Amino acid sequence: MSVVAETQHVVRRRRFDTDDRWMISLVVLLVAELLYFNFGISTFWGGGWGTSYSFLGYGESFLFTSMIALGVMFVIFTGDIDLSVGYMAAFAGIMMAEFHIGGMNIWIATVLSIALCAVIGLIQGLVITYFKLESLLVTLAGGFILNSAAVAWEGPVPPYGFPHSYDSALGSGDISGTIQIPNQLIVFAVLAVIATLVVHRTRFGRQLVLVGHNRQAAAYAGVRVSATRVKAFVLSATFSAVAGMCIAANYGTARDDLAPTLLLTAITCVVLGGVDIFGGGGRVPGVIIATFVMGWLAPGLLQDNVNDTWATLIAPGTLLLAALTIKGIVDRRQGVSFRAKTLARFGPGSPTSAHADAGDAPGTGAT
Amino acid sequence: MSATEASAGKLAVDEPRRAPLLSRTLRRREPMLVVVTLAIFGLTSAAQPHFALQGNISFLLASAMPLAVVAVGETVVMLVRGIDLSVAPVLGIAAVSTGFIAQDSHVSVLSMLPLALAIGIGLGFVNGLFVTYARIPPIIATLGTFTVYGGIEQLICNSRTVVTLPTSWINLGTHDFLPDVPYILVPGVLVTIAMALILWRTRWGRSIYAFGANAEAAFRAGIRVKAIEISAYTVCGMLAGLAGLIYVVQVGSAGYNTGSEISIQLQAIACGLIGGTTLTGGKGGVVGSFFAAIFLTVALEGVIVAGIAYQWQSAGVGVLLLVAILIDAYQNRQGRSVSEALRSVLGGHKPVQQEASS
Numbered sequence: 001m002s003v004v005a006e007t008q009h010v011v012r013r014r015r016f017d018t019d020d021r022w023m024i025s026l027v028v029l030l031v032a033e034l035l036y037f038n039f040g041i042s043t044f045w046g047g048g049w050g051t052s053y054s055f056l057g058y059g060e061s062f063l064f065t066s067m068i069a070l071g072v073m074f075v076i077f078t079g080d081i082d083l084s085v086g087y088m089a090a091f092a093g094i095m096m097a098e099f100h101i102g103g104m105n106i107w108i109a110t111v112l113s114i115a116l117c118a119v120i121g122l123i124q125g126l127v128i129t130y131f132k133l134e135s136l137l138v139t140l141a142g143g144f145i146l147n148s149a150a151v152a153w154e155g156p157v158p159p160y161g162f163p164h165s166y167d168s169a170l171g172s173g174d175i176s177g178t179i180q181i182p183n184q185l186i187v188f189a190v191l192a193v194i195a196t197l198v199v200h201r202t203r204f205g206r207q208l209v210l211v212g213h214n215r216q217a218a219a220y221a222g223v224r225v226s227a228t229r230v231k232a233f234v235l236s237a238t239f240s241a242v243a244g245m246c247i248a249a250n251y252g253t254a255r256d257d258l259a260p261t262l263l264l265t266a267i268t269c270v271v272l273g274g275v276d277i278f279g280g281g282g283r284v285p286g287v288i289i290a291t292f293v294m295g296w297l298a299p300g301l302l303q304d305n306v307n308d309t310w311a312t313l314i315a316p317g318t319l320l321l322a323a324l325t326i327k328g329i330v331d332r333r334q335g336v337s338f339r340a341k342t343l344a345r346f347g348p349g350s351p352t353s354a355h356a357d358a359g360d361a362p363g364t365g366a367t
Numbered sequence: 368m369s370a371t372e373a374s375a376g377k378l379a380v381d382e383p384r385r386a387p388l389l390s391r392t393l394r395r396r397e398p399m400l401v402v403v404t405l406a407i408f409g410l411t412s413a414a415q416p417h418f419a420l421q422g423n424i425s426f427l428l429a430s431a432m433p434l435a436v437v438a439v440g441e442t443v444v445m446l447v448r449g450i451d452l453s454v455a456p457v458l459g460i461a462a463v464s465t466g467f468i469a470q471d472s473h474v475s476v477l478s479m480l481p482l483a484l485a486i487g488i489g490l491g492f493v494n495g496l497f498v499t500y501a502r503i504p505p506i507i508a509t510l511g512t513f514t515v516y517g518g519i520e521q522l523i524c525n526s527r528t529v530v531t532l533p534t535s536w537i538n539l540g541t542h543d544f545l546p547d548v549p550y551i552l553v554p555g556v557l558v559t560i561a562m563a564l565i566l567w568r569t570r571w572g573r574s575i576y577a578f579g580a581n582a583e584a585a586f587r588a589g590i591r592v593k594a595i596e597i598s599a600y601t602v603c604g605m606l607a608g609l610a611g612l613i614y615v616v617q618v619g620s621a622g623y624n625t626g627s628e629i630s631i632q633l634q635a636i637a638c639g640l641i642g643g644t645t646l647t648g649g650k651g652g653v654v655g656s657f658f659a660a661i662f663l664t665v666a667l668e669g670v671i672v673a674g675i676a677y678q679w680q681s682a683g684v685g686v687l688l689l690v691a692i693l694i695d696a697y698q699n700r701q702g703r704s705v706s707e708a709l710r711s712v713l714g715g716h717k718p719v720q721q722e723a724s725s
Contacts, residue, residue, distance in 0.1 A: 136646065313515065321508065324508075
């Protein structure tokens, strides 16, 4: 009998849950968006796969934001938030540029800047966990400080003048072939694969999500809660720093003015990707798809002769609000509130408890 | 003193009455802020005599007012465990709408007041709907409306800017009605006093605190929690709209990124925190936020006078914010005073490991 129960529960678990449905909706949205833009607007498709003007090329306008989204995602998984990511990226770019202008080899400068940003993330994480402060406030303050540091360091003229090879490698270069793939897409793909594997295939990833799901339970389960949270901040800072390098290479100059937009768009992507803003839920592939949905929206609409304001501000904002409203309604209609999810996972009648009670529970196989 | 005080605090409820007047006063955020502000002002004036000139005092007070009014509204939202990032574009929309009308048809400032308030009320109400009925977390909901409202602000501007206001508006923005007391100060002070009284003396105000302290208990006590939460966002929006009118009168210009340009939403949150309001709701008040806005303005101006490059202003905000939340965290933890907290940190005593429930 218990075998029957097991099988049934396995079947039940393999059906699409809300996370799956959310991802499927995102994929549908992305496909619909691409179909519309590619067939509706000749300029969006450009010359097709083989030329540098295919829609993949638009990636250069948003992929660095996607990298930041991946970084801040780690922090959101743990139930914290990192508001300093945009400023971190700007600071990283300016730091690298100043090192380079100071005579350092640009690749050494890049690695050094990313490492230093990771240290800044470490400090933020330690301040948050040691003093038990709200991450929202500490990273808000950290963002202010980084912003000042970046603006003061760069002086009146933002640093520029990187070697062409650098601009091409991390910025506007492509891998030529039948399909021209922007180098930034490769960088992003590497980071995306790393993020997916780390979150969904490692012990650290499971701990990350558990810490966000229930800090106390994680602590009782022997997870080093503070260490896990700090690591998330380090990852966030590192990813932001990499994005900062791509921004500098792409525009040929380190920019501090993009920071607020980067932050807001990145958080939008994470939330649209289905990650629970309170932590403990969501899928990395969802975030990856969401960054493309958001990323192609603005250039697509602009090519469609939509007003600049509508394409860059009103449409993304409305998309975020509408998506979350719909998600909320759907979740509630199915009774899948956070509480319901928890009960389904750990409460009576759940797979876990059925497994535990399998020997003596007579009603387990009834459903 | 501290040891006996701390032990007494655990046993007796009336511990604050027995504390010396000075430490009692210093424990409250508002008097502390006034003292610190005056100290900064005194130091800066000593270094740079023209800092204390009449015109400059008046200018400092006036330029703090838009922030102060926004911060008062933000405080109401923070009291209900919320956060409103969209105040910046709400301020901007009110500023450019009233500014354009004034520029085109020379109306009086007071006649634009209903428009500014209505804009704020409408946009704030929408925020409230998203938070309450769509149940989107406040920071995300207002992040979304921040973007959308910012777009609306750009559409209203349509690449124009408010530059030539009627003389009556300019006069109101630059003149004093008493020495060192600019006209602009009046609405700020009135709003703060009114909101403080409303929050402390009315059923609505007490409901705000009750909801923020414990939403479940407030619901069980028969408070209409959804109406209270929506009203908090509406009031915040309304004050942001009012601040927009004050801003355009005081600054004399407005454009497509007014508000967002100086990240006034983050400054307002910082003011709320420096003024003693917490993000966890139910604790704090608007008077502290008002003084915090003046403190922030004076401190940042002082930084410039002290010869530090203006680029470090926002780092100043960040440091002040960190200091405020550190003090707050230690005052909250078992009611310890700052000196005790510092001693325990410097003495290397590690606090008992308890997982923050943020």
